[in-house]
Amino acid sequence: MKNRLLIMLSMLGVFSFAQEEMRFSLEEAIQHTLTNNYDIVKADLEIKKAERRVWETTATGLPHIDGAVDYQNNIQMQKIFLMDTVFQAGQKQNFSPSIQINQLIFSGSYIVGLQSAKAYKEISGLAKEKTKAQLTEAVINAYAAVAIADENLAILEKNVASSEKNLNDIKEIYKAGFTEEQNVDQINYTLKQLMTSKNYAQRQRQSALNSLKFIMGVDQDARLVLTNNLDDLMMDHLALLRDDLKAEIDKHIDYQIANHQVKTSELQVKYQKTMALPSLSTYLSHSENWSTNEAALFKDFGNHFASTIWGIKLNVPIFSSFERRAKTQQAQIDLEMAEVDRKKTEQKLIQDVRNAEVAYDNAIESYYTSKDLVDLSSKILEKEQIKFNEGISSSMDLTNAEEQLYRAQNQYIQAAFDVMQSKTALYQALGQY
Numbered sequence: 001m002k003n004r005l006l007i008m009l010s011m012l013g014v015f016s017f018a019q020e021e022m023r024f025s026l027e028e029a030i031q032h033t034l035t036n037n038y039d040i041v042k043a044d045l046e047i048k049k050a051e052r053r054v055w056e057t058t059a060t061g062l063p064h065i066d067g068a069v070d071y072q073n074n075i076q077m078q079k080i081f082l083m084d085t086v087f088q089a090g091q092k093q094n095f096s097p098s099i100q101i102n103q104l105i106f107s108g109s110y111i112v113g114l115q116s117a118k119a120y121k122e123i124s125g126l127a128k129e130k131t132k133a134q135l136t137e138a139v140i141n142a143y144a145a146v147a148i149a150d151e152n153l154a155i156l157e158k159n160v161a162s163s164e165k166n167l168n169d170i171k172e173i174y175k176a177g178f179t180e181e182q183n184v185d186q187i188n189y190t191l192k193q194l195m196t197s198k199n200y201a202q203r204q205r206q207s208a209l210n211s212l213k214f215i216m217g218v219d220q221d222a223r224l225v226l227t228n229n230l231d232d233l234m235m236d237h238l239a240l241l242r243d244d245l246k247a248e249i250d251k252h253i254d255y256q257i258a259n260h261q262v263k264t265s266e267l268q269v270k271y272q273k274t275m276a277l278p279s280l281s282t283y284l285s286h287s288e289n290w291s292t293n294e295a296a297l298f299k300d301f302g303n304h305f306a307s308t309i310w311g312i313k314l315n316v317p318i319f320s321s322f323e324r325r326a327k328t329q330q331a332q333i334d335l336e337m338a339e340v341d342r343k344k345t346e347q348k349l350i351q352d353v354r355n356a357e358v359a360y361d362n363a364i365e366s367y368y369t370s371k372d373l374v375d376l377s378s379k380i381l382e383k384e385q386i387k388f389n390e391g392i393s394s395s396m397d398l399t400n401a402e403e404q405l406y407r408a409q410n411q412y413i414q415a416a417f418d419v420m421q422s423k424t425a426l427y428q429a430l431g432q433y
Contacts, residue, residue: 021223021225022218022222022223022224022225023225023226023227024143024216024224024225024226024227025226025227025228026140026143026228026232026233026236028227029139029143029212029216029226030136030139030140032216032217032218033135033136033138033139033215033216033217034132034135034136035217036216036217036218037135037215037216037217038217039131039135040128040131040132040135040217041217043124043127043128043131044128046124046127046128047121047124047125047128049124050117050120050121050123050124051121053117053120053121054114054117054118054120054121056117057113057114057116057117058114058117060104060110060113061104061107061110061114062103062104063101063102063103064101064102064103065099065100065101065102066099066100066102067097067098067099067100068097068098068099069095069096069097069098070094070095070096070097070098071093071094071095071096072093072094072095073092073093074091074092074093074094077092091291091292091293091303092292092293093290093291093292093293094289094290094291095289095290095291096287096288096289096290097287097288098285098286098287098288099285099286099287100283100284100285100286101283101284101285102281102282102283103281103282103283104279104280104281105280105281105282105312106278106279106280107274107277107279107280107281108273108274108275108277108279109271109274109275109277109279110279111274112267112270112271112274113271115267115270116264116267116268116271119260119263119264119267122260123257123260123264126253126256126257126260127257129253129256130253130254130257132433133253133428133431133433135215136433137424137425137427137428137433138215139212139215139216140420140424141420141421141424142208142211142212142215143212143226143228143233144233144417144420144421145208145211145212145417146205146208146209146212146226147226147228147229147230147233148208148230148413148416148417149201149204149205149208149209150205150226150229150230151229151230151413151416152201152205152413153198153201153202153205155409155413156194156197156198156201157198159194159402159405159406159409160191160194160195160198163187163190163191163194163402164191166187166191166385166398167184167187167188167191169389170183170184170187170395171184178391179391179395182395183394183395184395186395186396186398186399187395187398187399189399190399190402190403209224212224230416233420234416234419234420237419237420237423238364238367238419247349247350247353247429247430247431248430248431249346249349249350249431251431252349252430252431253431254345254348254349254431255342255345255346255349257345258338258341258342258344258345258346259342261338261341261342262335262338262339262342264338265331265334265335265337265338266335268331268334268335269328269331269332269335271331272324272327272328272330272331273328275317275324275327276317276324277317278314278315278316278317279314279315280312280313280314280315281312281313282310282311282312282313283309283310283311283312283313284308284309284310284311285307285308285309285310285311286306286307286308286309287306287307287308288304288305288306288307289304289305289306289307290303290304291303291305349429349431352429353426353429353430355429356422356425356426356428356429356430357426359422359425359426360419360422360423360425360426362422363415363418363419363421363422363423364419366411366415366418367412367415367416367418367419369415370408370411370412370414370415371412371415373408373411373412374405374408374409374412376408377401377404377405377407377408377409378405380401380404380405381398381401381402381404381405384397384398384401385398385401
């Protein structure tokens with residue numbers, strides 16, 4: 001019975017462990033980020049808030065009904081002296097409920113306010129699109145950083161294994177008396193450097209993974225597994241069809257935001273102009289009043305009075321000592337500044353595309369060069385290894401060849417990351433995200 005219980009608990013542990021594992025391809029990581037990232041969640045809330053703001057503005061032009069209830073109990077009645085006579089002022093109890101309906105009939109600022117509220121909702125939507133574009137670039141780079149770290153670790157583990165073999169071989173040769181102790185120390189020195197680099201790379205990989213989890217909106221304690229390796233990513237990032245990439249500036253999210261700012265500034269000019277227009281509203285008010293000196297307030301309905309009032313109100317701005325004109329002129333200047341910013345954004349986007357294309361071309365060239373250098377360095381090291389084993393070259397020559405390979409490998413890793421970063425930057429500049 002005890003054994004069966006242990007088996008069941010073990011199976012439960014395995015099942016729970018499997019549940020915690022989350023596997024993502026790059027595309028799946030992007031989709032998960034665009035749904036669960038904290039900034040995306042906030043952007044969705046901003047859109048909901050903007051929708052409520054539109055209704056808030058709309059409601060100012062709809063009927064408003066307000067009620068009030070006023071009850072007074074004159075504990076000590078006020079007295080009025082007239083000549084030699086004293087009169088009691090008012091009644092012991094007063095009860096006055098009332099209701100009033102207000103309705104806006106015309107207001108130019110209200111019409112423009114509605115348009116501004118809708119514009120606010122639109123900018124909230126554009127802000128979310130901007131956030132999505134930034135997060136897409138961020139998650140691609142973060143995913144690539146983990147894949148790069150995995151590749152770097154694989155290279156370092158291979159180098160450590162090779163260096164350990166060299167150390168064991170040289171120790172045997174030293175025991176046989178065919179080499180100096182300095183050669184053993186030299187290879188041991190190289191191995192220790194590699195082990196330090198490997199440990200550092202493992203910590204860097206964990207740090208990159210933590211960053212990826214945060215961007216994706218995944219819990220930091222979750223077990224995240226990447227299903228795309230560096231080779232998978234490089235196949236995609238090296239395949240770039242320039243003919244399919246067109247810089248449509250007017251569709252870029254940054255240009256749309258700048259263009260929307262111009263529209264918002266135009267609405268502000270209209271708003272300031274409407275402040276010189278009259279506004280018209282109407283209201284209907286009804287109240288009831290009970291007054292009595294009796295303890296029972298509603299006993300005597302002879303003291304009950306009702307009142308109903310209907311009215312219309314017209315507000316006409318006449319003279320503001322040119323305050324309204326000054327505000328309109330300021331709004332006009334803001335509009336001109338927004339137009340300048342839109343032009344600036346347009347030129348900046350064109351510059352970003354051209355610079356991103358140059359950066360991508362440089363990264364591609366550097367990548368293929370670094371790949372060739374790794375192959376050449378590997379061949380040189382193989383030949384140097386043979387020479388060393390045959391006693392023709394020294395441990396220093398072998399170390400130099402190893403270090404040359406390690407430098408080439410580091411350049412290759414950095415070049416691969418530069419290719420992925422430069423392509424995402426190019427796509428961002430083109431507005432492809």
